[in-house]
Amino acid sequence: MSFSKNNNSNSPESKKNKTKDPLLKSLAENVKIIKKVMGNSNDIIIREVDILKTDKQRIAIIYADGLADKTAITDFIMESLMLDIDSTPETREEDIIQYLKNFCLTVGDVEDVNDLQSVYRAVLNGETVILLEGQTKGIATSTKSSKDRAISQPSTESVIRGPQESFTETLRTNTALIRRKIKDPNLWIKSRVIGDITQTDVAIMYINGIANDKIVKEVLERLDQIEIDGILDSGYIEELIQDSQFTPFPTVFNSERPDVIAAALLEGKVAIIVDGSPFVLIVPALFPAFLQAAEDYYQRSIISTLIRILRYGGIFVSLMIPSLYISITTFHQEMIPTPMLISIALQREGVPFPAFIEAILMEIAFEILREAGLRMPRVIGPAVSIVGTLIIGQAAVEAGIVSAVMVIIVSITAICSFLSPAYAMSNSIRMLRFPLMILAAMFGLFGVMMGAFAIILHVCSLRSFGIPYTAPFAPLIPSDQKDAIVLFSRGSLLTRPRLVNQKNVTREQKLVRKKGRSDLGES
Template structure:
């Protein structure tokens, strides 16, 4: 029977070559019993890297009773290794072996009675052992046994828990997520001591093997939602996951939209609150940004501080945020429309003042607005990327100097500087930073629509924008809910925040 080559076969063989070159095995391989062969293979697969530490010990008087401990320097806690592994293998096993029964093997004695590590498990798969080494665990190999003992002694340098950098509140907890997924899970569990808080973990990324965990409250989160989240994560095929933004883009329902359909936060209290509402929290190792699904439009206007202060003040601040969102996307376009097409809508003294300001300005009002908005975005980006010691000062001084110089040079009007400054400040009022970015993007096509058809262009753009938002879904949930479709019983925590004494119903 002859073998017929096909493009699919070529692609399959090429995939095997790539996987082999990266050092990953497609099939599970069992460990060998010879200790020297196993150690030699580990060193070869890791390129004889100097940060791979191998320590050997002789247990008892037998010539075959050799034990090796393997770990990665910098990923494992050295103090714990010396206290819980090295000291145990060097001092205790001889006495333990003499007192143990003859039915116990040296492997079982080391696993159950010699090591003082809390989290210990046995692994016979080669890929599982290599992943444990690269994750910072310590591997204990015993000569003559085709298994290894994995001890969780992960350590190394990690950033400590600090205050949030983006979601800043006056009242409330001051801790935030870190780059360690274990620390982030513990921060959530400290707030929710319930056996219904379930967690599932998996590894995503052919090369990075990044640990991704989902957390949800069993019985509150819908089973259909949990299953859909699990399926989408398992369907991801990518080489590496370096930040939660990779997961966000790969699991969202619709990619080509300016609106964020996945909420992210760095605050554990925000994650715990969303768990109580039946949502799913996705934690990614190596990033402090945690994803929350499903997401609605109103969620980006809620702050954790809304639930720590009086309800009336929380309602007032939410109204300010919604109003600020409308300011960002509409004020520049309205100014362009009334100055270009609808002078009759402006009071006569104000029209005379605006026309006097525009004398000598060489650009149409739409070009003037686009130039000022672009200059403001450049200064915002420069202030973000510059060192913190000078970034904020440079952005503020640059905005003041540039605006004053532009007005004195007759390039732009003073009213345009006021409008651009107002919209820029209003964009910072929204707790969800991603929605602030969306508003900044939307105002540019809104200004173009206003310069083309005036208020008719603005109205048409708003209709298209609302229609697009109504078509969005986040894991099957309408993006504009509970506004559209409207549900009166679900309006207790949108713009209005009901007092805690009022019964708050959970959507089932």
């Protein structure tokens, strides 16, 4: 697997120039080659029949059992070709391919195939291919089976208020969910096929006239430069197109909620949809987006603002509290009020480990329990994780291995780490806690401040598809502060993010309020 921004060998032009095996005039030879390449697999159905009553024409109907809809093949292809055709040379003046497309096939999507590679791809996509004797061109008809997972509630993003639907593993279902939200002809889709073996369909969606053309071009170029044998999830694409490979912070946003993706498209961002994955990617992804939830826009702005402030505070607590506790109790006891210092000292009496080892043991134990709870069967996972945490914490305190205050610190840290709506951001915070704790044990508060400044400088240096990661905080964009931490009322959000969108920056909405009468009984 390789990815290089300077390598254009996988561009659309290069793909077109790759050697392709043309179809032969002999139908028997074509069928023989297809059977050999596909290993005579019993799920690849090849039916050879004769059509046209007066001048018989030999054809082969090829499809994959399980991927294609048998009912559609029977009703709209087999029946039309074998029973409904009654042509003579006088009535059929055009060539046979065009005649079948114009007068015989009653399916909606029909296209030509000119080489064997196109035949393989069409069959494995659930389409039905029709090859004809004496013709070096075939017909691919859309007969994909509609069997897919039903649209359900999001499983990783809880919904308090808003649409109760999520993406599925089918690309066309996902694009349809977005089009239901944005009924605009300027919502464009560009398709790519990535993966030499898996041949995974990847689509990008954006609103023409709102999305930045440079960002759209950059997304397509990065997708075209991917060289890999298979794509099984959108996480593959996320890792291969992100700006920086060596950062704990996510620079590509993902969501399984159509309303979140639709809102991002209206801001001028670009969505990347991968067939087989219910998680849709959004680029560019900026730091504030990971601390914003869709419910923020479905309720009053003052409530959403308070909740956002709570999230930012929770992220700070989750990141800094363990290291601050270690540094203060180890090096700066004079900062603690005397009654609290006495209480902490009494609790730590008999504990054999320093605060740093104590904190590391508890943090690692909690991370193990959390990961085990995720991997366990759903029936027993929550019970085991909760009971395990309570029992281990209480037993550790009673045994004198850790102090009660350390259990409280770790519990508060763990709870605050779940305040981030984006799981990827909470993972980054979990990872950064440990180096801060090490710096706190080595240098005290000075080490904590060094680590905090290093994190801030690193975040400020990041970019997501050319856009500063910390915008609109750094660089400071006053007009975009209306939807950063403080959320202004809906009538005040008249502009789109300035750095993301530079063409259609105005939402063109006006909040019109009619002055009501103070006395409802006034006539």
